[in-house]
Amino acid sequence: MSDETLPDAIVVEHLSKAYGPKWVVRDLNLRVPTGCVYGFLGRNGAGKSTTIKMLTGMAPADAGRVTLLGQDVATLTPLVRSRIAYMAEGHPLYSWMTIGQIVQFTRPFYENWDQTLVDQILDHFELSRKQKCGRLSRGQQAQVSLALAMAPDPELLILDDPTLGLDTVVRRDFLEALIQLIQSRGRTIFFSSHVLGDVERVATRIGVMIDGVLRVDCPTETFRDSVRKVVLGFNGEPPDFPGCEGLVTWRRVGLELELVIVNWGPAQQAVVEALEPRWTDVMTLNLEDAFIEYTRGSKRSLPLFTRGTKRADSTVIERTA
Template sequence: MNALAAPASAIAADLDLDLPLGADNLHLSYGRHAVLRGVDLHLPRGQVLGLIGRNGAGKSSLIGCLLGLLRPQGGQARLFGAPALALDDARKQCLGYVPQQPQSFGWMKVGQLMGYLAQLYPQWQRAHADALLKRWDLDPAQAIGKLSPGQAQRLAVVRALAPRPALLVLDEPASALDPVARRELLRDIVEQAIDNGTTVLFSSHIISDLERVASHVAFLHEGRILLNQPLDELKSQTMRLFVPGAGAAQLPARLPGELARKPLADGALGLVVSRREGWQDLLQMEGIHADPLNLEDLFIEVAE
């Protein structure tokens, strides 16, 4: 589903460009294994959202539900105001998607695929596609079936970026790329978001990549969105608290903004909190101290 930018005349009158992607109370299970447990996610225009979570946390399943590739057992996802499971052509044409394991027409050559897409979509940006192929060192004469995994992933990115879509969804797009190529990809994503107001959902387990790109971060953990905040706010407000045993006994079962709670030696507790209010009074208690957490530390603290 590499959808492309639509000509203005093809855009549906009811196309909601202010909220390209939204989901309410998504539930998905594989047999007895619950993958999504009431996920709510709303992505307004121009936001670059980094979706993080452990391998196997359900990030790809969530993206599948958001794009209408998977049917959830409960809840609904909407793209540009319409149900994701019943998209019209106008909405598909506003979407660019890079799956975790991209597939293409293996018997085609790279240049043939670009020409094929250019004929299908009048608004296909041929010059932009050619520039991306050159930047990513992809030979138009190369057979797609003989591309390396990294090259295939680069080609999928070109297919998604070339039409300058309104919504760009990337599921671990840099997993097969070397560090230099990852930086180039991130640069292209940022440029596209800034220059065209593209809304981006970017899933990755590489925390440093997300920090370079994302304006907001959502953390999928145990089937739920544990937090969804602006990146700068998250980094400035997330703290690790050490509470000695005497103070731990006085704590409520849960603090406002609490993300994780771990028992330590001698009855002490380690807490991770992500809000400014609701816990500062604890600092007046003897032996309690707070340390800031970066995004990678937060990921480790909560995911363990």
């Protein structure tokens, strides 16, 4: 059976949640195809963790519906839940248990528990079964959580910021193990992260939440390729930008006008040229830069230092005098 004929692993319809008067998640609609590795992005407070909790049934939604592996999450049967792995943010484990004990505790809940895989993962990360979970580093806790999550051979993995707080080396090890497991088993993974490099390495599709609303839902490459940063240089005070199709945001930085535009093309170029700038830079961005430009809106951090900023990571694809 080809992937196109498989049902979506995650279907979210009109999902909303508010805390008091504030909407944390608003009318979220999302489909994650089976076999997809979906990176769920957003700034702090954008609603990622709340969404993930609603996906796993750990937080009730105010409105909307979530379907996991074809079953409504509100009435998820134990059998379907056993096919879904969930790694919560911070990898909570019982601190008084040893690694061996937590494996023994978790094992009876699953019929198809792969103890060999658990042993392989624990051995790969050089984790002793006698170590207490409370004395493990964050990275080791993540590794134990990964072993516990993978052992029942889940079809769907939901990971809430799995690499949060891990140092670069541990993060890389963790991701490589994750990639290996994904490739060998072809599972669906939905994960949130703040580390855009990780997302770029792993995710085939991304979603970007901004203030509780899903603004982007497309293949990773599409997002990276369609966001452009356009800088216009002027001799004097830059004019107001009149707006154009695909404009995400614009701002003045000294004698420059910075635009973030999705799907840069002749129509947008015509609007820019009408302002008669002294020069124009159109830059492609890597995922991290594209995400930052797309999500930070009109606010800029440390505006005092922006004039001297080098654009070392970006490629100048066009400059007009």
